[in-house]
Amino acid sequence: MRHYTLCLPLLTAFASQAADDYDLQRARATDTERWRCNACEPYQGWHGDVGLGVGYMNDDGASRFRNWVPTNYDQGMLGTLNTDLDYRGEGSEYGHIEATDLGLKRFSVATEAGRYDGLRGRFEYRESPYYWNRGVSVYQGEEGVLSAGPLTPFDKETLRKQVSLGLKFTPKSPWQPHASLRHETRRSTLTGYTSTLPGMGPMPGWLPIPQDQKTTLMDAGVSYLAKGWLVDLSYYGTLYTNEHQALYYGSQANPYLNDRAYEPDNDYHRLTLSGRRSWDRQSLTGRVMMSQATSSGGLNPFANTPVTQDNFNGRVETWQADARWLNRLSRSLTLKASAEHHDRQDKSDRQVVIGKLRPPTDRSHTKGDLGATYRLSRAIKLEGGYLYRGDRREEADRRETDLHTLYVRGRYQPVGPWSAGTRLSLSRRTGSEWLGDSGGTPTLRQYYLADRDRAELRGDLTWQVNDPLTLTAEAWWAEDSYPEPDIGRSQDRDYGVDLSASWSLPEQLDLNLFLNQQWIGSDQQHAYAYAPDWAPYQTRVRDEISTLGLGLTKRKVLERDLTLGLDYSYSYGRGRNEASAGYDYPDLTSTLHRLSGYALYQLDERQALRVDLRYERVSGEDYLYLGEEANLGEWNQHYGGYFGGVSWLYHF
Known part of the structure; x- marks a missing residue:
């Protein structure tokens, strides 16, 4: 018998094993003492970060700057506390404590604890303000009654306070219940417009409107998970209360001369059943939702309005069903289909004001989507489809509208430094006959109801020039055309380009640049109602927005544990209005410069110092x-606010 050279050593080895009566039962256990990975042992106890900071802020007299640095005052010192701590116990026991910007007006505190494979709970409290610039008004007062006096400044702002509780249980079974509760209060001062000021005559002015609202949100449900499918039954509800029913305002002699209604108390309840089924290369997702919203508001506070009853009872019932199917027929071809129907029934009181009948507001819509994705090769993928949406509005001059859209999308991504994609869509909206019974002119075409043809084209390109440098570009163009522009909008255009570049050197430098340029325009047809021939004329509105920015992060500065960061953005907006007859309104302009920078110095393995600077000019x-x-006050924006601060960070 002839043996190959490789077989001879193998035969010799097997022969020696047979001579020693080799078998698995006599084999010695492998020594795994050195296999142990000490670095992978679970860490128990607390670890995380704590930061203490102090700084100075000046908003230059513009409270809007405080949206970036939210404080209680125009200028002065401030302090902050930030923590992010985690606890690991035995098994799946864990805990988490997080505090963000304690000391500022916008802050949050949250804690979470429990077991990953059992019961866990979460508590969170947060406050979130928003500021507009100040105004002046002749109206002052409290408890919903304002009387005229001298012009007095006021702040237009809102403050939300939110408390959240959440529970989730993950047992060792397919059932997974969950529940959460959130309560929110909102106190704010908003503005309403008035064309006459007591003691000053007919001129524009502000009416400060105090708001005091409370909302409770509830969410509970249970999910059942099994191999290949999922079912979830959940409830969501809200309870809204308003501390005020009416706002009264007038002269000192009669502050109840005028009144405005607040939003009435209301509640909302929704029940949802959803599921997902997966098999082979297919999946089916579906959902059914039923909801009801009710409200009740007293009508007696409005003495100037003749009513037929003491209360307004509102009730809106909604149901929705939707489904989505996905089938991957092969590695190259995937089909998808989806459908949705939404129906809203308004069962509120219709006649509560004498001489006026509120029109019905029942609405419904139906959606459909058919599409396919085909991969021609490893580098080329094509996608196309058809979208449909049908709307019905009972109160509109045109009860029904139908929107049809065809789209195609392509992606080219070879094995190389660049990729490109494009998308083209064409749509047409038609509908039922115009009723013309709303009291307006039958030649008026509301833009959201009128026939419309739309074309949209998008494209993007990414180029990896080399390891550190990447360039991207995206451009778009869209145009809407309204074929019957008797009175109303006749054409819309929206086009622009996004450019960006990024340069990244690991552990050294990150640099990002971006530029956005967008143009938006619309043409409108107008007419004079009292002219014999309607005297038609046209207006053209043009908006131009330019935005550019820079982001820079430099590590190991001066060969030390020093990191520097810089972010700068600039935006400019301009709005123009051109009329073929009448008055050409002046341009609207807006300019924003925003600069922020930081320096982070690592003192040792656990401690670091950080310096932050912020500047904004509007x-x-x-x-x-x-x-x-x-x-009216200084309603236009002109300010330059700044902030500077230093923080001590500790890691343990």
Whole structure:
């Protein structure tokens, strides 16, 4: 018998094993003492980060700057506390404590504890303000009654306070229940417009509207998970209460001369059954939702309005069903289909004001989507489909509208440094006959109801020039055309380009640049209702927005544990209005410069110092408020706010 050279050593080895009566039962256990990975042992106890900071802020007299640095005052010192701590116990026991920006007006505190494979709970409290610039008003007062007096400044702002509780149980079974509760209060001062000021005559002015609202949100449900499918039954509800029913305002002699209604108390309840089934290369997802919203508001506080009953009872019932199917027929071809129907029935009181009948507001819509994705090769993928949406609005001049859309998308991504994609969509909206019974002119075409043809084209390109440098570009163009522009919008355009570049050197430098340029325009047809021939004329609105920015992070500065970061953004907006007859309104302009920087120095393995700087300059001109500063206040934006601070960070 002939043996190959490789077989000879193998035969020799097997022969020696047979001579020693080799078998698995006599084999010695492998020594795994050195296999142990000490670095992978679970860490128990607390670990995380704590930071203490102090700083100085000046908003330059513009409370809007405080949206970036939220404080209680225009300028002065401030302090902050930030923590992010985690606890690991035995088994799946864990805990988490997080505090963000304690010391500022916008802050949050949250804690979570439990077991990953059992019961766990979460508690969170947060406050979130929002600021507009100040105004002036002749109206002052409290408890929902305002009377006229001298012009007095006021702050337009809102403050939300939110408390959240959450529970989730993950047992060793397919059932997974969950529940959460959230309570929110909102106190704010908003503005309403008035065309006459007591003691000053007919001129524009602000009416400060105090708000005091409370909302409770509830969410509970249970999920059942099994191999290949999932079912979930959940409930969601909200309870809303308003501390005020009406706002009264007038002169000192009669502060109840005028009144405005607040949003009435209301509640909302929704029940949802959803599921997902997966088999082979297919999946089916479906959902059914039923909801009801009710409200009740007293009508007696409005003495100036003749009513037929003491209360308004509102009730809206909604149901929705949707489904989505996905089938991957092969490695190259995937089919998808989806459908949705939404129905809203308004069962509220219709006649509560004498001489007026509120129109019905029942609405419904139906959606459909058919599409396919085909991969021609490893580098080329094509996608196309058809979308449909049908709407029915009982109160509209045109009860039914139908929107049909065809789209195609392509992606080219070879094995190389660049990739490209494009998307083209064409749509047409038609509908039922115009009723023309709303009291308006039958030639008026509301833009959201009128026939419309739309074309949209998008494209993007990414180029990996080399390891550190990447360039991306995206451009789009869209145009809407309204074929029957008797009175109303006739054409819309939206086009622009996004450019960006990133340069990254690991452990050294990150640099990002971006540029956005967008143009938006619309043409509208107008007419004079009292002219014999309607005297038609046209207006053209043009908006231009430019945005550019820079982001820089430099590590190991001066060969030390020092990191520097810089972010700068600039935006400019301009709005123009051109009319073929009548008055050409002045341009609207807005300019924003925003600069932020930081320096982070690592003192040792656990401690670090961080310095932060922020600066924002805003300038805006709206002709509507020019010349009205005496009775409206500084409503246009002109300020330069800044902030500086230092923080001590500790890691344990």
